[in-house]
Structure formats: structure tokens, C-alpha cells
Amino acid sequence: MKFLIVGLGNPGVKYDNTRHNIGFKALDYVAKQTDALFVSSKYGEITSFKYKGKSVFLLKPNTYMNLSGGAVNYWLKKEKILSSNLLIVTDDLNLRFGKLRLKTNGSDGGHNGLKSIQEVLGTTKYPRLRIGIGNTFSKGKQVDYVLGSWTEEEIIILDKKLKTINDMILSYCFNGINNTMNLFNNK
Numbered sequence: 753m754k755f756l757i758v759g760l761g762n763p764g765v766k767y768d769n770t771r772h773n774i775g776f777k778a779l780d781y782v783a784k785q786t787d788a789l790f791v792s793s794k795y796g797e798i799t800s801f802k803y804k805g806k807s808v809f810l811l812k813p814n815t816y817m818n819l820s821g822g823a824v825n826y827w828l829k830k831e832k833i834l835s836s837n838l839l840i841v842t843d844d845l846n847l848r849f850g851k852l853r854l855k856t857n858g859s860d861g862g863h864n865g866l867k868s869i870q871e872v873l874g875t876t877k878y879p880r881l882r883i884g885i886g887n888t889f890s891k892g893k894q895v896d897y898v899l900g901s902w903t904e905e906e907i908i909i910l911d912k913k914l915k916t917i918n919d920m921i922l923s924y925c926f927n928g929i930n931n932t933m934n935l936f937n938n939k
Contacts, residue, residue, distance in 0.1 A: 775840075
């Protein structure tokens with residue numbers, strides 16, 4: 753069985769430590785735990801590893817956030833992975849900082865990466881792991897906030913959350929989404 757785990761973000765050094773790139777940061781952490789190395793390929797950086805008999809592909813699209821759907825669709829088809837075995841890892845302004853929520857489906861919530869995926873796949877029925885980045889910004893400053901760097905305090909908390917995110921992703925691949933939601937969502 754194959755899984756495609758997609759971390760949303762924007763390519764380029766200037767975006768590396770921004771809130772909007774938490775999906776990339778999460779996948780970098782997962783890859784490091786398994787000694788998997790990303791390679792540049794069509795529509796992004798990709799790597800894979802085996803976990804309890806499952807093939808897990810990690811994708812960081814290089815299409816920029818607003819065009820993530822094309823990369824997701826390409827790799828689902830190339831690797832013949834069912835959309836039910838897709839997991840999108842993304843930032844979420846509507847969750848308090850550090851809150852993690854796994855969902856089976858849902859709206860894009862105003863997130864341009866999710867909107868692109870929804871448009872290209874033609875459905876909102878794909879799993880996503882939303883990572884709360886909070887919304888402590890002044891009116892009209894949303895773009896500056898999501899493209900802003902983490903504070904020192906946020907980095908300390910985030911580093912602890914990355915282990916839980918890793919555990920959630922691996923649980924999703926091995927135990928399924930419902931069991932993983934039951935294990936992690938209200939902690």
C-alpha cells in the first residue's frame with residue numbers, strides 16, 4: 753500500500769522559516785527520522801521510505817502554494833496512489849498556535865493551497881493535517897503574518913510539536929485516519 757504525504761509551502765530560502773511553510777518543516781522532520789533524502793523532481797522535492805510494510809512518499813511541491821494542486825495530482829497519478837491515501841499537511845490560521853487537527857475532508861478555509869488542490873482534484877474529500885499557526889495579526893496584515901518568521905518562543909513549542917506531527921503521519925499510514933483522529937485530535 754502506498755501513501756502520499758504532501759507538505760504545503762513555498763519554495764526558496766526566503767520562505768524557509770515562515771509560518772506558511774510549516775508543511776515543508778513537518779516533512780523535513782519526518783524525512784530526517786527515517787534518513788530519507790529529498791531529491792528535486794517534477795513539481796517538487798520528493799522522497800520515500802518504507803514504514804511497517806507501507807510505501808510512504810513525502811512531497812514538498814515547488815509550484816508555490818497557490819498552484820499546489822497540480823503537483824499533488826501529478827504524483828498521485830505517477831505513483832498510482834489513491835486519493836484516500838493522500839494526506840495534506842498545512843498551516844491553519846483558524847487554529848490556535850500549536851493545535852493539531854486531523855480531518856477526513858472539509859473546506860479550504862480560505863487557504864489557497866487547499867483551494868488549488870480542491871480545484872484540481874475536484875473534491876474536498878481528502879485528508880488533511882492542519883497545524884495551528886494562530887491569528888495574532890492586525891487587520892489587513894494576514895499576508896505579512898503567514899509569510900513572517902516564527903518567533904523564538906514559537907520555535908521552541910514548534911520543535912516539540914514536530915515529534916507529535918511525525919507520530920500522527922506514521923499512525924495515519926499504519927492505523928488509518930479514524931484511529932489516528934481518535935488517538936490525537938483532542939489532546
